[in-house]
Amino acid sequence: MIASLAWRNIWRQPTRTALSLTGMAFASMLLVFMLSFQFGSYDSMKANILRIIDGFGQVQPPGYKDDPEITKVIRDPSGLIAELESLPQVTTASARANGYVLLANGERSFAAAVAGVDPVKEVRITRIASLIKQGRPLRADDDAAIVLGEALARNLRLKVGDRVTLLGTAMDGSVAADVLKVVGIFRTGITEIDRQIAHMPLDRFRETFVMDGAVNEVAIIGRDLRDIINAEPRLRAIAARHDAVYLNWGQLQPAVKQAITLDMTTASLMYGTLVIVVVFIILNTLYMSVLERTREFGVLLAVGMKPGQIGRMVWMEIIFLSLVGTGIGIVLGMGLAWYFGRVGVTFEGMQQIFSQWGLPPRIYPRMTPFRVLAGPSAIILLIAIAGIIPYRRVLGLEPVKAMNA
Amino acid sequence: MMTEPIVSCRGVNKIFGSGELQVHALRDVDLDIMPGDFATLAGPSGSGKTTLLNMVGALDTPTSGEVVIDGQSLRGMGKSELSDLRLNKVGFVFQAYNLVPVLSARENIEFVLELHGMPSAERRDRAREILREVGLEGLENRRPAQLSGGQQQRVAVARALVARPSIVLADEPTANLDSKTTEELVQLMYRLNREFGTTFVIGTHDPRVMEHSKRHIELLDGRIASDERS
Known part of the structure; x- marks a missing residue:
C-alpha cells in the first residue's frame, strides 16, 4: 500500500506532475535520439573511412x-x-x-x-x-x-x-x-x-x-x-x-578516433548539462511537494509510520516519476530514431565537409541498447541519488513540529 | 491486585524555547491514566492540554520527568522506537481529522494495519468491520474529500481504534463539528469505551464531551489543577 500511496501522491497535483513528466520525457527523447544519431554518424564515418583503404x-x-x-x-x-x-x-x-x-x-x-x-x-x-x-x-x-x-x-x-x-x-x-x-x-x-x-x-x-x-x-x-x-x-x-x-x-585511423573522442567529449558536456538541469528541476518540484506535505508527514509519524518508511515512500515517488517520464521519453526517442533511421538526415551544404570525414551525405541514426538507455538511465540514477535531499529532510521531521508546520 | 496504569507521568516538565522566550508549558505533572478511563482534559487555551496529550501519546518527550506507556519509559528512546510505541500502543484523533487525502476511508484504516504487517485480506476484513462499528458502512471507498466532517472524524476514530491500541488520545475532536455530529461522535467514543473498554483521553473544552466524561482533569498554567472522577 505504501507503493500505491506513493503512486497516488504523484498525481495529487496533476498539472505539476504532467509538467515534470513532460520535461523528463523531452530530455530523455532528446538523449535517445541524439545518442543514436551521433553514434550512428560515427558508425558511418568509421565504416566509410575504413572501407576506403584500411579495412576494419x-x-x-x-x-x-x-x-x-x-x-x-x-x-x-x-x-x-x-x-x-x-x-x-x-x-x-x-x-x-x-x-x-x-x-x-x-x-x-x-x-x-x-x-x-x-x-x-x-x-x-x-x-x-x-x-x-x-x-x-x-x-x-x-x-x-x-x-x-x-x-x-x-x-x-x-x-x-x-x-x-x-x-x-x-x-x-x-x-x-x-x-x-x-x-x-x-x-x-x-x-x-x-x-x-x-x-x-x-x-x-x-x-x-x-x-x-x-x-x-x-x-x-x-x-x-x-x-x-x-x-x-x-x-x-x-x-x-x-x-x-x-x-x-x-x-x-587515429585522427578519426581523436575526432570522435573530441566530438563525444563536447557532446557529453552538453548531455551532462541537460541531464543535470532536468534533475534539478525535478528535484525542486519534489522538494516543494515534500515541504507542502510536512503536516501530513507529521500525522503519518503520529499514527506510527517510521521516518525511514516515509522517506522511502518519498523516494518511491521520485523513482516512479522518473521511470514514467523517462519511459515516455524512450518510446518517443526510439520512434524518432526509427523514423530517421529509415529516411536519414541530410544537412544541406555540408556534403563537402562530410566527405572529408568519410561521411555519406545522408546520416542514419542507429539504435543500440546502450544508445537508447544511457541518457534516461543517467537521469533516473541522478534523480535517485538527488532524492537523498528530500529523504534526509523527512528523516529529520519531529511529529509535533511537523503537524504544526 | 492493583491495576497498572496505561500511562504514567511523574514530575513531567516541558519547556519550549530558551532565554526570555522560554515557555514552561508543563510543570511537575504527575498523572496516571488507568485502563478503561474515559477522561477529559480541560483548561483554558495555553494551559498545556495539547502538550500533555503529546507527552502521553509519545509524540514528544519531556524536558524533565518521566513518561511510561504500558510499562515502557520514553526516556532515551529514538525516533524509530517512539514510532513503534505509538503504532502499537496509541491511537490518535485530531481536531482536523488528518486523513490521508489520496486514500479512501477503508485504505486510511488499512494503512495502519499494514504498518503492523497484517496480511492484505485480513486488513480488508478488519477495516470493513471497524467502519461498520463507527456507522460508515457503504462509504468505504469514498475519499476524505467526499465525506462530511463528522464522517471524516468517524474514519479518524476508526483509524485510531483499528489496531486495538492501549489508549486513544483525542485533541479537540469536536471543535470542527456541529452539535448533532458532536453528539454522535461522543456517543460513539463513549460506546466504544463502554463495550470494548477502550481507554480515551480527550483534550477538550466542549461541555457536551465533558458531560460523558467519567474522569475530568483540569489543567491551569501547565499544572494539574484538579483530577476528579464521577
Missing part, C-alpha cells in the same frame, strides 16, 4: 605502422590469411604490399603510395572499385595495370589507357621500375587519398619490388565493425602466432 583491422609486421619500410614483411601470408578467415567475425582477409614511389608521365612526376592488392578480395574490403569515375577497377587477370586517385591522375595529366612509369626501391635495395597502364581513376572525396594513392595487382607489385611472395600487411573486413572489435583478442593472438601485430581501427 590489419595484421602487420611489428613496427611497420610507424616506419613503413618495404623490408618489414610477413614472409608467407597464406597461413595467416587462412587463420584470420576461419574466424566467424572475419569475412575476408586480403594481403597487400606497399611502396612509396615516384610516378612519372613524360616530364611530370609525383610521389605516390602504391599498394599491391588482390583485385578479387580487395573489392570486398575497400570501396575503391565502386569509386572508379573513369575506366574500370582492377581485375583478377590484370597484370601491368594501375588505378589511381583523381587528383594524382590530374597532376600527372593521365587518363584511362595512358601508361605511367613507376620508380621505387625494391625489397632487396635495388631499383624497382615498371610501366603500368592506367585502367581506372577513382575519386573518394578525401583529398589526401585522391592525390597520393594508387593500386596495382599484388603479384605484379611483388615481382617489381622483388618481394618473393612476402607482403606488408593483411587487411580484414567483417559484416560489422563491432564484430571485428569484439574479435580483437583472438585477432591479436593470431597475429602474434605469425610474429606480427594486430592493429585495430583506432590505430589505423
Whole structure:
C-alpha cells in the first residue's frame, strides 16, 4: 500500500506532475535520439573511412605502422590469411604490399603510395572499385595495370589507357621500375587519398619490388565493425602466432578516433548539462511537494509510520516519476530514431565537409541498447541519488513540529 | 491486585524555547491514566492540554520527568522506537481529522494495519468491520474529500481504534463539528469505551464531551489543577 500511496501522491497535483513528466520525457527523447544519431554518424564515418583503404583491422609486421619500410614483411601470408578467415567475425582477409614511389608521365612526376592488392578480395574490403569515375577497377587477370586517385591522375595529366612509369626501391635495395597502364581513376572525396594513392595487382607489385611472395600487411573486413572489435583478442593472438601485430581501427585511423573522442567529449558536456538541469528541476518540484506535505508527514509519524518508511515512500515517488517520464521519453526517442533511421538526415551544404570525414551525405541514426538507455538511465540514477535531499529532510521531521508546520 | 496504569507521568516538565522566550508549558505533572478511563482534559487555551496529550501519546518527550506507556519509559528512546510505541500502543484523533487525502476511508484504516504487517485480506476484513462499528458502512471507498466532517472524524476514530491500541488520545475532536455530529461522535467514543473498554483521553473544552466524561482533569498554567472522577 505504501507503493500505491506513493503512486497516488504523484498525481495529487496533476498539472505539476504532467509538467515534470513532460520535461523528463523531452530530455530523455532528446538523449535517445541524439545518442543514436551521433553514434550512428560515427558508425558511418568509421565504416566509410575504413572501407576506403584500411579495412576494419590489419595484421602487420611489428613496427611497420610507424616506419613503413618495404623490408618489414610477413614472409608467407597464406597461413595467416587462412587463420584470420576461419574466424566467424572475419569475412575476408586480403594481403597487400606497399611502396612509396615516384610516378612519372613524360616530364611530370609525383610521389605516390602504391599498394599491391588482390583485385578479387580487395573489392570486398575497400570501396575503391565502386569509386572508379573513369575506366574500370582492377581485375583478377590484370597484370601491368594501375588505378589511381583523381587528383594524382590530374597532376600527372593521365587518363584511362595512358601508361605511367613507376620508380621505387625494391625489397632487396635495388631499383624497382615498371610501366603500368592506367585502367581506372577513382575519386573518394578525401583529398589526401585522391592525390597520393594508387593500386596495382599484388603479384605484379611483388615481382617489381622483388618481394618473393612476402607482403606488408593483411587487411580484414567483417559484416560489422563491432564484430571485428569484439574479435580483437583472438585477432591479436593470431597475429602474434605469425610474429606480427594486430592493429585495430583506432590505430589505423587515429585522427578519426581523436575526432570522435573530441566530438563525444563536447557532446557529453552538453548531455551532462541537460541531464543535470532536468534533475534539478525535478528535484525542486519534489522538494516543494515534500515541504507542502510536512503536516501530513507529521500525522503519518503520529499514527506510527517510521521516518525511514516515509522517506522511502518519498523516494518511491521520485523513482516512479522518473521511470514514467523517462519511459515516455524512450518510446518517443526510439520512434524518432526509427523514423530517421529509415529516411536519414541530410544537412544541406555540408556534403563537402562530410566527405572529408568519410561521411555519406545522408546520416542514419542507429539504435543500440546502450544508445537508447544511457541518457534516461543517467537521469533516473541522478534523480535517485538527488532524492537523498528530500529523504534526509523527512528523516529529520519531529511529529509535533511537523503537524504544526 | 492493583491495576497498572496505561500511562504514567511523574514530575513531567516541558519547556519550549530558551532565554526570555522560554515557555514552561508543563510543570511537575504527575498523572496516571488507568485502563478503561474515559477522561477529559480541560483548561483554558495555553494551559498545556495539547502538550500533555503529546507527552502521553509519545509524540514528544519531556524536558524533565518521566513518561511510561504500558510499562515502557520514553526516556532515551529514538525516533524509530517512539514510532513503534505509538503504532502499537496509541491511537490518535485530531481536531482536523488528518486523513490521508489520496486514500479512501477503508485504505486510511488499512494503512495502519499494514504498518503492523497484517496480511492484505485480513486488513480488508478488519477495516470493513471497524467502519461498520463507527456507522460508515457503504462509504468505504469514498475519499476524505467526499465525506462530511463528522464522517471524516468517524474514519479518524476508526483509524485510531483499528489496531486495538492501549489508549486513544483525542485533541479537540469536536471543535470542527456541529452539535448533532458532536453528539454522535461522543456517543460513539463513549460506546466504544463502554463495550470494548477502550481507554480515551480527550483534550477538550466542549461541555457536551465533558458531560460523558467519567474522569475530568483540569489543567491551569501547565499544572494539574484538579483530577476528579464521577
